[in-house]
Every structure is written in C-alpha cells, then in structure tokens.
Amino acid sequence: MSKNLYEKVWDAHTVAELSDGSTQLFIGAHLIHEVTSPQAFGMLEEKGLTVKYPQRTFATVDHIVPTNETEEPYSDPLAQEMIDAIRRNTRRHGITFFDTNTGMQGVVHIVGPEQGITQPGMTIVCGDSHTSTHGAFGAIAFGIGTSQVRDVLATQTMKMGKLKVRRINVNGTLAPGVTAKDVILHILKELGVNGGTGYAYEYGGEVIDNLSMEGRMTICNMSIEGGARCGYINPDETTFAYLKGRPYAPKKEAWDAAVKHWEAVASAPDADYDDVVNFDAADIAPTVTWGINPGQGIQINETIPTVSTLPEDLQSSAREALEYMDFQEGQPIEGTPIDVVFIGSCTNGRLSDLQEAAEAVKGRKVAEGVTALAVPGSQIVALEAERLGLDKIFTDAGFQWRQAGCSMCLAMNPDKLVGRQICASTSNRNFKGRQGSPTGRTILMSPVMAAAAAVTGKVSDARKVFTITG
Amino acid sequence: MALEKILRRSGKAVPVVGDDIDTDRIIPARFMKCVTFDGLGEYMFYDVRFDPDTGKKTAHNLNDERFKEASIIISGSNFGCGSSREHAPQAIAKAGFVAVIAEGYAEIFFGNSTQLGIPCVNVSHADRLKLSQAVEEDPAQEIIIDLEKMVVRYGAGEVPCAMREANRQALMSGDWDPLQELIDNADKADAVAASLNYI
Numbered sequence: 200m201s202k203n204l205y206e207k208v209w210d211a212h213t214v215a216e217l218s219d220g221s222t223q224l225f226i227g228a229h230l231i232h233e234v235t236s237p238q239a240f241g242m243l244e245e246k247g248l249t250v251k252y253p254q255r256t257f258a259t260v261d262h263i264v265p266t267n268e269t270e271e272p273y274s275d276p277l278a279q280e281m282i283d284a285i286r287r288n289t290r291r292h293g294i295t296f297f298d299t300n301t302g303m304q305g306v307v308h309i310v311g312p313e314q315g316i317t318q319p320g321m322t323i324v325c326g327d328s329h330t331s332t333h334g335a336f337g338a339i340a341f342g343i344g345t346s347q348v349r350d351v352l353a354t355q356t357m358k359m360g361k362l363k364v365r366r367i368n369v370n371g372t373l374a375p376g377v378t379a380k381d382v383i384l385h386i387l388k389e390l391g392v393n394g395g396t397g398y399a400y401e402y403g404g405e406v407i408d409n410l411s412m413e414g415r416m417t418i419c420n421m422s423i424e425g426g427a428r429c430g431y432i433n434p435d436e437t438t439f440a441y442l443k444g445r446p447y448a449p450k451k452e453a454w455d456a457a458v459k460h461w462e463a464v465a466s467a468p469d470a471d472y473d474d475v476v477n478f479d480a481a482d483i484a485p486t487v488t489w490g491i492n493p494g495q496g497i498q499i500n501e502t503i504p505t506v507s508t509l510p511e512d513l514q515s516s517a518r519e520a521l522e523y524m525d526f527q528e529g530q531p532i533e534g535t536p537i538d539v540v541f542i543g544s545c546t547n548g549r550l551s552d553l554q555e556a557a558e559a560v561k562g563r564k565v566a567e568g569v570t571a572l573a574v575p576g577s578q579i580v581a582l583e584a585e586r587l588g589l590d591k592i593f594t595d596a597g598f599q600w601r602q603a604g605c606s607m608c609l610a611m612n613p614d615k616l617v618g619r620q621i622c623a624s625t626s627n628r629n630f631k632g633r634q635g636s637p638t639g640r641t642i643l644m645s646p647v648m649a650a651a652a653a654v655t656g657k658v659s660d661a662r663k664v665f666t667i668t669g
Numbered sequence: 670m671a672l673e674k675i676l677r678r679s680g681k682a683v684p685v686v687g688d689d690i691d692t693d694r695i696i697p698a699r700f701m702k703c704v705t706f707d708g709l710g711e712y713m714f715y716d717v718r719f720d721p722d723t724g725k726k727t728a729h730n731l732n733d734e735r736f737k738e739a740s741i742i743i744s745g746s747n748f749g750c751g752s753s754r755e756h757a758p759q760a761i762a763k764a765g766f767v768a769v770i771a772e773g774y775a776e777i778f779f780g781n782s783t784q785l786g787i788p789c790v791n792v793s794h795a796d797r798l799k800l801s802q803a804v805e806e807d808p809a810q811e812i813i814i815d816l817e818k819m820v821v822r823y824g825a826g827e828v829p830c831a832m833r834e835a836n837r838q839a840l841m842s843g844d845w846d847p848l849q850e851l852i853d854n855a856d857k858a859d860a861v862a863a864s865l866n867y868i
C-alpha cells in the first residue's frame with residue numbers, strides 16, 4: 200500500500216524511537232510568539248542549555264500587541280514586559296524576530312506562510328494550537344506546550360506519538376456565498392469537537408482542490424477545533440504558485456528541485472487511510488455557531504436545536520450553551536441581534552478575507568449601536584489592504600481599521616467584549632469568556648457573514664443582504 | 670536527571686462538573702500575561718470561581734470548604750480542549766493538584782500534563798458519576814490512582830481506569846520529561862537535519 204503525506208513526512212523526520220515507544224521527531228521549522236515562549240527560555244537557561252538550531256526558529260509578536268497604539272511603553276505594563284522578553288530572548292539566542300518595526304510582524308500563523316517559511320513536506324511546531332494552519336501547504340504542523348517549546352529550542356526535536364490519518368473529502372462545488380469558513384464549520388458540526396482526537400485530518404476533494412491557499416488555511420486552521428492535532432492538504436500548483444518569490448522560498452535551481460520534492464511528498468492516489476469521510480458541497484450553506492464550542496453550529500436558515508433531539512453525549516453541553524448564550528430551543532439564529540463585529544484572526548485575517556468583507560460593506564453603513572473592527576492579520580496584509588483602499592471602505596462604512604494582531608480573537612490586548620455583549624466573529628473559538636469578557640458571547644461565522652451582521656445589526660444571511668447569486 | 674517514578678497518586682478529590690472544559694476556562698487568557706508560570710495557581714478556573722459581575726466567590730465546588738484539601742480533579746469528557754497553552758496544566762499544578770480523572774482529554778492537554786508529571790486517567794461515564802457521587806457524599810475520603818494496576822480506588826471500592834500506554838510507561842519509569850533522552854540523541858538528530866532539503 201502507498202503512503203500518505205503524513206507518513207512520508209513522519210518517516211523523513213524520525214530521529215529515534217524513545218524508551219517509552221514514542222518517536223523523537225525532528226522539527227523543520229519552529230515558530231514562537233510572546234505568550235508561550237518566555238517560560239521556555241527560562242527553563243532552558245535554568246538548565247544551562249542553548250538553542251540548538253537558531254536558524255530554524257522564527258519569532259513574532261501577536262497576542263498582546265495593542266491594535267490601536269504604537270507608542271511604547273504600551274499602556275499595559277504586562278504587555279510591555281512580554282514584548283521586551285521576546286526581544287531579549289531572540290537577540291540573545293540569534294533568532295530571527297519579526298518585530299513591530301520590521302513591517303513583517305503579525306499573527307504567527309499568517310507570518311509563516313506569507314514569508315514562505317511554511318513549505319510542503321516540513322514538520323512545523325509552535326506553542327499555539329492553531330499551528331495546524333500551516334498544514335494547508337502540505338506540512339505536518341501542530342501546536343505544542345511550553346515544555347515542548349523548550350525541548351525544540353534545546354534539541355530541534357520533540358517526543359511525539361504517531362497519529363492516525365482521516366481523509367476528509369469535500370466533493371462537488373460550493374454554492375455562491377458559501378466559503379471555506381462554512382466548509383470547516385460544517386465539518387466540525389458533523390464530526391464533533393473531539394471526533395478528531397488521535398487523528399491528523401487530510402482534506403481533499405474538488406472543493407478543497409479549487410480553494411485558494413487562503414481558503415485552505417482557514418480550513419486547516421480549525422482542524423484543532425475538531426480535536427485533530429493537525430490538518431493538511433496535499434501540495435499542488437496552487438501551493439507552488441503561492442510560495443514562488445516569497446522571501447524564504449527556495450530560489451532559482453533550488454526552486455525546481457524543491458517543487459519535485461514537494462510533488463513527491465503528496466499522498467499517493469492509492470494511499471491508505473485509517474478512516475475516510477465524505478461530504479457533499481451541496482449540503483453546505485452559510486454556517487454559524489449558536490453555542491459555546493465550535494461544533495455547535497447550524498446553517499443560517501436553521502433553528503437552534505432542541506436538546507432532547509441531540510445525541511445523548513451532546514446534551515449537557517447543549518443545555519449549558521443555551522443557558523450561557525441565553526438562546527431558546529427552536530429559535531431561529533437569523534435575526535439574533537449582535538453588538539460587536541470582529542473581522543480578523545489567524546482564521547480569517549488574511550487579505551482575501553478583508554477583501555470579501557470590504558466588497559460587501561462598500562457603500563453601506565454599520566448598523567446603529569454596533570461596534571465593528573477590521574483587524575488585518577499581519578503588517579503585510581495591512582499594507583496590501585491599504586494599497587487597495589480597503590481601509591477606506593471599512594472606515595467609510597463605520598468600521599474601525601486596526602493594526603495587525605490577534606486582537607479580539609482572545610482579547611489578551613485591549614480589544615475586548617464588555618459584559619454580555621454578543622460578537623459576530625470570524626475567529627475560531629466561541630468558548631465562554633474567550634473574547635475578554637467572562638460573560639461575553641461569540642457567534643462564529645465567515646467574513647462575508649460578519650459583514651452582513653455588521654450592516655444589519657443582527658445575524659443575517661449574507662446571500663440575501665448582499666444579493667449574492669450564482 | 671532521574672525523575673520521580675510515578676506509580677500512584679493519591680489525595681482527596683473534587684468534582685469539576687461538565688464536559689468540554691476548555692483551557693480558556695481552566696486559565697482565562699487575561700491571566701497569561703506572564704513570563705513565568707509561578708503565579709498561575711491563583712487564577713485557575715478564575716471565571717467559574719468568581720462571579721464576573723460582583724467579583725464574589727461563587728458556589729462552585731472549587732470554592733467549597735469541603736473540597737479545600739482536594740488535589741485530584743474529577744471531570745467529564747474532552748477535558749482541556751482548546752488552546753495548547755501549558756498555562757492550563759501549569760495552573761492546575763501550581764494550585765496544588767497532582768492528577769486528573771476524567772472521561773477523556775484533548776490531545777495537547779494530555780501530553781502537556783504527562784510532561785509535567787500529572788497523570789490524567791480515563792474512566793467511563795458511569796464510573797465518573799460513581800466517583801463524583803462518592804466524593805460529594807464524603808469529600809474526606811482518599812482517592813488512589815494506581816497506575817500499575819490501572820484502577821482508581823475509593824472508599825467503596827475501585828473502578829478501572831485507562832491511559833495511553835506510552836504515557837503510562839513514561840510516568841512509571843520516571844521518563845515523563847523526555848528532555849535528557851532527546852539531548853542524548855543529538856547525533857541522530859543532526860543526521861536527520863543533514864538529510865532534509867530545506868532551511
């Protein structure tokens with residue numbers, strides 16, 4: 200039987216079998232950010248160790264950077280302490296750091312691909328669960344804890360158990376107004392938030408083949424929301440075209456050799472999988488969440504489920520969700536009033552996401568009483584967006600146009616929900632308190648759906664609001 | 670460096686009711702602005718322990734005097750889902766907890782916990798309810814997680830528990846922190862690095 204990409208990459212990076220039977224895996228590229236790395240550097244120094252392969256680690260700041268102030272010291276002294284720490288640590292250990300003054304800073308999962316650091320066939324780790332994003336390029340990429348960040352800094356390897364691989368086919372063609380975000384919210388709703396435990400997800404099928412790299416990143420990004428440690432898509436011409444000419448992508452003859460290698464690392468057409476699941480694009484409509492985990496989703500024209508009709512193991516969290524969200528069973532989700540709109544994050548903070556939303560809100564106004572934020576995922580995204588005049592479209596419509604960062608995705612910076620506010624958000628998690636207020640509420644959706652929510656002040660079907668037809 | 674061989678963990682337990690307890694709940698992101706893990710214990714489960722509006726202590730089990738001495742958490746399925754933040758198991762450890770008994774765990778949380786020497790064992794739904802009920806009725810009873818026999822003992826008897834074999838072995842042999850072993854294989858790692866055609 201032929202190998203899939205996961206197995207090929209795994210084999211190529213296996214260093215040794217460890218005493219407990221797990222594998223020591225070599226890590227091709229290590230990305231770090233300010234929240235989960237300072238403790239790891241501390242542990243390293245405590246043991247008198249150094250960074251083994253500093254050229255394989257790349258750093259940026261994203262979680263704590265304010266998106267509305269540039270002057271340092273920041274008004275939050277803890278944020279300043281964290282940015283100072285990563286500056287000190289990267290300087291001391293000779294690590295490339297995309298700092299705020301480089302024009303290349305941004306959310307770590309946006310920076311890696313746009314610099315061309317993320318490439319097919321690599322192993323990539325970062326102390327951040329959404330590292331699965333990089334799988335869009337055919338890399339095996341997963342989030343790790345801080346002690347493992349320490350291990351990778353010290354040895355460029357880590358201990359890992361091999362995952363099973365589930366192939367997820369999305370067949371057919373997406374209807375107009377249905378986006379990559381809807382595809383992944385649909386998959387999560389069908390397979391559940393822990394359906395992927397122990398698996399890597401390999402996404403394929405016509406829908407995936409036809410997606411842009413940005414759409415593919417949106418899908419792989421949320422693999423972790425389904426419990427899958429990593430998700431990936433086999434590299435193809437779309438992947439190569441995206442990478443060509445990026446700063447860290449191979450050049451000249453090296454490029455041709457790399458493409459050959461990348462083509463060879465893709466799963467063989469007759470590759471073996473531990474499980475295969477098929478979805479039909481015709482069944483996918485704009486999808487939003489109604490609950491407190493990303494698997495609690497429904498299509499925009501559906502009603503919030505009746506708890507007793509759900510599988511038994513989902514009932515208690517559904518009850519908890521209804522209570523927290525203050526929603527009723529059987530209530531339509533369409534028309535739910537919202538207070539805040541957040542367009543951004545490593546799920547949907549790339550240029551095409553902002554373009555889709557800007558195109559939709561062009562010439563319209565954010566509804567009365569709604570606070571709307573458009574937050575580019577990186578400084579490069581910001582610059583390109585501004586060159587296209589998207590900032591102007593957003594601000595004319597009444598959005599706030601911010602600087603690059605994670606912003607209200609998890610609200611470790613000043614961008615936070617207040618009290619019980621409900622946010623229409625393009626991010627990836629709707630956990631209780633996720634967006635900075637312990638009682639704040641999040642409804643996940645695509646950028647164009649968030650744009651529709653912004654101009655109507657409620658959860659709306661973007662296809663109707665913007666007359667999107669085929 | 671030889672680490673403690675973890676064959677069992679024992680102590681009083683506290684039921685933390687619910688499924689899908691995510692890491693944002695275990696340690697809210699706003700408490701992650703720190704460059705060391707030292708002070709995290711205080712903020713473990715902060716938003717369920719303190720009423721967000723009044724700031725007053727809630728009626729949560731973690732605030733309950735009866736469970737004050739607890740050092741083992743009992744919870745539902747998919748415990749520790751969400752972000753990869755090691756801040757979550759670190760907060761649990763810093764708050765004085767030494768083990769978790771639940772119906773299931775998110776992958777990253779489980780791995781992070783093992784690496785910190787915090788055994789996370791699985792029990793069935795029925796057994797979780799049995800244990801929780803027993804502990805609710807008599808919070809003072811000793812709970813023993815026996816990794817050799819893979820059982821959880823409590824006042825009225827015992828229930829079977831499970832754990833991925835590699836992690837169980839790592840805990841029992843004192844290899845739960847793999848760093849030294851990884852360092853020892855440096856030559857092999859260098860050979861793999863040389864064989865890769867990137868960076």
Ligand code: SF4
Pocket residue numbers: 261262306307308327329544545546604605608609626627
């Ligand atoms: S944008 Fe959100 S999910 Fe992505 S890295 Fe930042 S905080 Fe994490």
